[in-house]
Amino acid sequence: MDKSGKKDRRDFLFTASYTVGAIGIGATVWPFIDQMNPDSSVKALASTEVDLSQIQPGKAITVLWRGKPVFIKRRTSEEIAEAKKVNLEDLKHPEKDEDRVKKEEWLVMLGICTHLGCVPLSDKGDYNGWFCPCHGSHYDTSGRIRKGPAPTNMEVPKYEFVDNNTIKIG
Amino acid sequence: MSEHTYTPGSKFGKWFNDRLPLLTLGDHLMNYPTPKNLNYWWTFGGILTFCLITQIVTGLVLAMHYVAHADMAFDSVEHIMRNVNYGWLIRYIHANGASMFFLAVYIHIFRSLFYGSYKSPREVIWILGMLIYILMMATAFMGYVLPWGQMSFWGATVITNLFSAIPLVGDSIVTWLWGGYSVDNPTLTRFFSLHYLFPFIILGLVVLHIWALHVPGNNNPVGIDIKKPSKDTVPFHPYITIKDLFALLIFIIIFAGFIFFSPNILGHPDNYIPANPLITPTHIVPEWYLLPFYAILRSVPDKLGGVILLFGSLIILLALPWLDSGKVRSAVFRPIYRAFFWVLMIDVLALGYVGAMPAEGIYLFVARVGTAYYFAHFLIIMPFLSKVEKTDPLPLSISEPVLTGMPKPELMRDSSKLDNV
Numbered sequence: 001m002d003k004s005g006k007k008d009r010r011d012f013l014f015t016a017s018y019t020v021g022a023i024g025i026g027a028t029v030w031p032f033i034d035q036m037n038p039d040s041s042v043k044a045l046a047s048t049e050v051d052l053s054q055i056q057p058g059k060a061i062t063v064l065w066r067g068k069p070v071f072i073k074r075r076t077s078e079e080i081a082e083a084k085k086v087n088l089e090d091l092k093h094p095e096k097d098e099d100r101v102k103k104e105e106w107l108v109m110l111g112i113c114t115h116l117g118c119v120p121l122s123d124k125g126d127y128n129g130w131f132c133p134c135h136g137s138h139y140d141t142s143g144r145i146r147k148g149p150a151p152t153n154m155e156v157p158k159y160e161f162v163d164n165n166t167i168k169i170g
Numbered sequence: 171m172s173e174h175t176y177t178p179g180s181k182f183g184k185w186f187n188d189r190l191p192l193l194t195l196g197d198h199l200m201n202y203p204t205p206k207n208l209n210y211w212w213t214f215g216g217i218l219t220f221c222l223i224t225q226i227v228t229g230l231v232l233a234m235h236y237v238a239h240a241d242m243a244f245d246s247v248e249h250i251m252r253n254v255n256y257g258w259l260i261r262y263i264h265a266n267g268a269s270m271f272f273l274a275v276y277i278h279i280f281r282s283l284f285y286g287s288y289k290s291p292r293e294v295i296w297i298l299g300m301l302i303y304i305l306m307m308a309t310a311f312m313g314y315v316l317p318w319g320q321m322s323f324w325g326a327t328v329i330t331n332l333f334s335a336i337p338l339v340g341d342s343i344v345t346w347l348w349g350g351y352s353v354d355n356p357t358l359t360r361f362f363s364l365h366y367l368f369p370f371i372i373l374g375l376v377v378l379h380i381w382a383l384h385v386p387g388n389n390n391p392v393g394i395d396i397k398k399p400s401k402d403t404v405p406f407h408p409y410i411t412i413k414d415l416f417a418l419l420i421f422i423i424i425f426a427g428f429i430f431f432s433p434n435i436l437g438h439p440d441n442y443i444p445a446n447p448l449i450t451p452t453h454i455v456p457e458w459y460l461l462p463f464y465a466i467l468r469s470v471p472d473k474l475g476g477v478i479l480l481f482g483s484l485i486i487l488l489a490l491p492w493l494d495s496g497k498v499r500s501a502v503f504r505p506i507y508r509a510f511f512w513v514l515m516i517d518v519l520a521l522g523y524v525g526a527m528p529a530e531g532i533y534l535f536v537a538r539v540g541t542a543y544y545f546a547h548f549l550i551i552m553p554f555l556s557k558v559e560k561t562d563p564l565p566l567s568i569s570e571p572v573l574t575g576m577p578k579p580e581l582m583r584d585s586s587k588l589d590n591v
Binding site: 032036037038039042043062066067068069076107115117118119120132133134135136149150151 | 324347355
């Protein structure tokens, strides 16, 4: 009885020591892992303002935001109509065109293929939108994935219209 | 190595050896009993050691001149090529050395597959070897990023994005790997740091790999267990050292051929264009030694599925000693396995070829068939064959077929084939 009592006490001490040790090691290791996350200077480059006044209908520009290309496309009425008439059931990642734009003339999205991060080429592919040369993903005029390995539509970043001719991304 | 009874000749040697038995280790390495029928496919272990040391020495020197910064990396590589004394030579040795390293490692791996060197009691040697191989791929990939050309940048983007396929935490992992929201300077500096570190981890694993080899001793072309030392063995030195050295010289001639006559043939011209995050090259291809895996990745129309198959194709290799439980090691005595071995070889080469081609039409079809066969080979054919295949009779010793003067006819045929391989 006495002996088994000692054993319990020892087990408790072992478990407590292991636990404290594990927490200590975890707390020590964390800074070494977290140092690889984006640093303050990278996070600080959060927003970019873009002047849209020079973009003609049907044309697009690419700007760099946080090291990533952002496509800003001034869509023609045909392109808008084409994007709108698509049946949502035909989409791999169903999203209405209205939900992807703030003003339907302007499509703003990250120019990054959601497959493995290449930059798709504009006015190419089977859906008159974008085509990714790396692994063959086709996007439509709303930047939605239609064919190929990419799992989702091209991402729409957080942005707002500062005035009619200027947007602020981020 | 406890059976050693070596005593140094000199008094100082004995004094030292009692305190640190380095001389015993040296004696073990010199007299290590080696099967006397080892063919030239067994010289690639030594060749690989040479490759690793070459990469470490040239890499050390390149690091003295290279600048790991997104704005300066590309120019510093050109600086090495144009200004640094013999910089062009050292860089070309390092760049082509990676390819030669992989050439040798692929021969070494296929040697093991043919002669069943992964089977009991050598499972741990095989697993250590596969870990070395996986680390080699990671090291080579990160090294390719360092010149910060277009292929560097977009190769890094595509490969790191593989991790974004992981559900829930994928994007956080990719951001963590990048140290930002895209491949950029933080990515380059950490790749440089790890590219410097990994070869030394590989070196450590190589020591374990050789240590694990010296416990059971070498497998051999007939794949039977032999007594050591015996009439079936020869001491490592001078018999194997001289044979390894001869093979190494031939290897170095080919290596030098690449360095001096076509140093860029294995690279991609797009990597002489500085990295540009706004333009993706029209056709991204990894280095040739990663192409079969790239083909497997692209053969699946689903992102997560492709990534799972890519990593799965490596992980199943770790389980190989248990997938193939047959007792007969050498394919010399396994007629059906031997046929499938060559199918696998053609399959991997075909995957490599389509991996370099656009993922469409016939190439995509071949990639899919090739991927299906790759997995079927290891997961279905090998386990099944190891249970049902009728193997040819094994000789009792390496010397037997020769010394008895009455070699088994089927053995003769197979042995002659072996020499021609």
